[in-house]
Amino acid sequence: MGLEEEGKEVYKEALEVVRKVSESLGSGELVPISRAHISGVSYVNIGDAGLEFIRDLAERGGRFRVATTLNPVAVDLEKWKEMDVPEEIVSKQKEIVELLVKMGAKPTLTCTPYLIDPPKRGEQVAWGESNAVLYANSVLGARTNREGGPLTILEAICGKAPYLGLRIDEGRKPTVEVYFEKEVWKAVENRKIPYSALGYSLGLAVGRGVPLLMETRLPFKHIKNFLAAVGASSSIGLVLIRGLSPEVKESNFYREKVEKISLSLTEVEDSIEKFRKKAEKADAVFLGCPHLSPSELREIFYFLEKKGWTPRKKVILSTSRWALNQVGGKICREKMDKVIILSDTCIVVSPIEYMNVKHVVTDSAKAAYYLSNKGLDVTLLPRKTILGDII
Amino acid sequence: MIIKARSIVPGNVSGLALVSRDPISFYGGVDPETGVIVEPGHSLEGEKISGKILIFPYGKGSTVGSYIIYRLKKRNLAPLAIVNLETEPIIVVGCVLSRIPLVDKPEANVTTIIKTGDTVTIKSAGKEAWIKVDKNGK
Numbered sequence: 001m002g003l004e005e006e007g008k009e010v011y012k013e014a015l016e017v018v019r020k021v022s023e024s025l026g027s028g029e030l031v032p033i034s035r036a037h038i039s040g041v042s043y044v045n046i047g048d049a050g051l052e053f054i055r056d057l058a059e060r061g062g063r064f065r066v067a068t069t070l071n072p073v074a075v076d077l078e079k080w081k082e083m084d085v086p087e088e089i090v091s092k093q094k095e096i097v098e099l100l101v102k103m104g105a106k107p108t109l110t111c112t113p114y115l116i117d118p119p120k121r122g123e124q125v126a127w128g129e130s131n132a133v134l135y136a137n138s139v140l141g142a143r144t145n146r147e148g149g150p151l152t153i154l155e156a157i158c159g160k161a162p163y164l165g166l167r168i169d170e171g172r173k174p175t176v177e178v179y180f181e182k183e184v185w186k187a188v189e190n191r192k193i194p195y196s197a198l199g200y201s202l203g204l205a206v207g208r209g210v211p212l213l214m215e216t217r218l219p220f221k222h223i224k225n226f227l228a229a230v231g232a233s234s235s236i237g238l239v240l241i242r243g244l245s246p247e248v249k250e251s252n253f254y255r256e257k258v259e260k261i262s263l264s265l266t267e268v269e270d271s272i273e274k275f276r277k278k279a280e281k282a283d284a285v286f287l288g289c290p291h292l293s294p295s296e297l298r299e300i301f302y303f304l305e306k307k308g309w310t311p312r313k314k315v316i317l318s319t320s321r322w323a324l325n326q327v328g329g330k331i332c333r334e335k336m337d338k339v340i341i342l343s344d345t346c347i348v349v350s351p352i353e354y355m356n357v358k359h360v361v362t363d364s365a366k367a368a369y370y371l372s373n374k375g376l377d378v379t380l381l382p383r384k385t386i387l388g389d390i391i
Numbered sequence: 392m393i394i395k396a397r398s399i400v401p402g403n404v405s406g407l408a409l410v411s412r413d414p415i416s417f418y419g420g421v422d423p424e425t426g427v428i429v430e431p432g433h434s435l436e437g438e439k440i441s442g443k444i445l446i447f448p449y450g451k452g453s454t455v456g457s458y459i460i461y462r463l464k465k466r467n468l469a470p471l472a473i474v475n476l477e478t479e480p481i482i483v484v485g486c487v488l489s490r491i492p493l494v495d496k497p498e499a500n501v502t503t504i505i506k507t508g509d510t511v512t513i514k515s516a517g518k519e520a521w522i523k524v525d526k527n528g529k
Contacts, residue, residue: 013487013488016487017483017484017487017488020399020400020483020487021480021483021484023399024399024478024479024480024483024495025479025480039454040453040454040455045453045455046455046458047423047455047458048423048462049423049455049458049459049461049462050455050458052458052461052462052465053458053461053462053488128454147480148454148457148480148481148484149454149455149457149458150454150455150457150458150484150485150488151454151457151480151484154484
């Protein structure tokens with residue numbers, strides 16, 4: 001069989017899997033997608049099993065039918081030597097990226113595809129990364145379920161996805177109304193807790209479905225971190241937020257009576273209890289989960305500049321190569337000793353054990369959750385406190 | 392005893408049952424090199440799933456689990472068939488790609504009726520499946 005015929009076989013197989021998933025969860029209907037974002041690209045996460053699967057597809061002529069972007073990988077592909085990661089991991093990681101690029105993917109290697117090229121309202125996309133799914137659905141009004149790594153690869157090959165869940169109007173109706181008590185807003189505004197803690201506790205309290213926030217004082221710059229935290233503590237893929245989500249802005253937005261829940265400051269604080277280790281003992285500050293945007297980078301650089309680029313603690317920033325280029329990454333990467341700027345990766349999907357970090361301060365509840373699962377101590381603080389008092 | 396179920400991946404097989412009351416995470420929960428369940432505290436911890444009719448309520452955990460099912464199959468370490476009470480995408484993706492017969496929504500709770508060691512025959516085709524159970528125990 002020639003490569004082209006084999007490629008057709010891979011296409012048929014991909015279509016069969018996507019159809020079976022749709023049949024097992026719903027009507028069996030499929031919908032065309034305009035683009036895909038593949039999660040589970042880090043060798044540290046998918047291991048040899050994932051590499052083998054991707055290699056099989058690529059070698060048998062599998063190709064992506066839609067524009068496809070990639071999530072972060074295990075190492076910064078330019079600075080991996082500074083990360084002290086063993087060469088075996090680096091070479092297997094490079095092979096994964098090369099295979100996916102051969103299949104037609106663009107190696108964006110970021111968890112924030114919505115910053116680079118945001119999908120439009122109502123656009124059906126297939127995204128695998130939970131924070132990107134939440135952002136696309138909640139902020140942009142695009143449509144995707146939390147598809148997961150292997151399924152997004154197959155959807156990108158056949159250009160279709162199961163037509164169910166958050167892709168249909170019915171699945172996007174609110175299932176619960178969530179309120180944060182006044183003292184919670186006071187605590188975030190007084191920098192006692194970061195906004196991501198609110199997302200984390202919301203996810204824990206609600207678990208699944210579509211929460212609706214009718215009263216929020218969430219500043220737009222904290223939405224990304226807030227939604228990422230919801231994704232880490234629940235299987236939620238859409239949060240409807242009044243004043244932000246396109247669907248809620250409409251005058252004909254209709255909501256049936258649903259259960260209302262109210263979260264107190266105690267509940268929010270209890271949810272992040274594990275992430276309150278003493279900051280003085282931390283050996284690094286980590287910012288960039290999800291990847292930092294160009295404006296966030298500029299703000300952090302402003303604070304680092306004031307410290308003459310020699311902060312009190314080691315600072316690890318993770319961002320996309322795209323964002324770094326936007327702010328003139330090459331210049332600011334030169335003179336640094338205690339500031340490590342990583343692109344293509346982040347310390348959540350990298351083999352952190354080689355970086356000699358045991359305790360981090362971060363403003364991301366998502367990072368806090370995954371890093372503490374990896375055995376690190378974590379201190380969760382607001383961004384402003386970290387920039388003003390810690391670094 | 393014959394139990395009706397829903398067919399997801401077709402196939403006709405017969406083998407010994409391995410039954411779990413806990414959901415299974417293939418990623419982290421099953422060793423892809425040996426086919427042994429390694430999740431600490433799991434009711435099947437230490438059991439080998441290879442060549443068995445694996446019966447459990449549903450899949451859980453990371454979607455990387457689909458890759459693990461695929462790898463097990465390539466190494467001839469996969470279960471003969473999977474029976475779920477209600478399946479989900481991790482298991483569906485893994486089984487379709489690996490051609491492992493998969494059935495779910497049985498009309499009776501197979502995780503309590505069927506015991507590990509019973510002989511189970513699966514006939515899965517079209518939309519329907521049949522699970523035939525022969526009791527081997529006392």
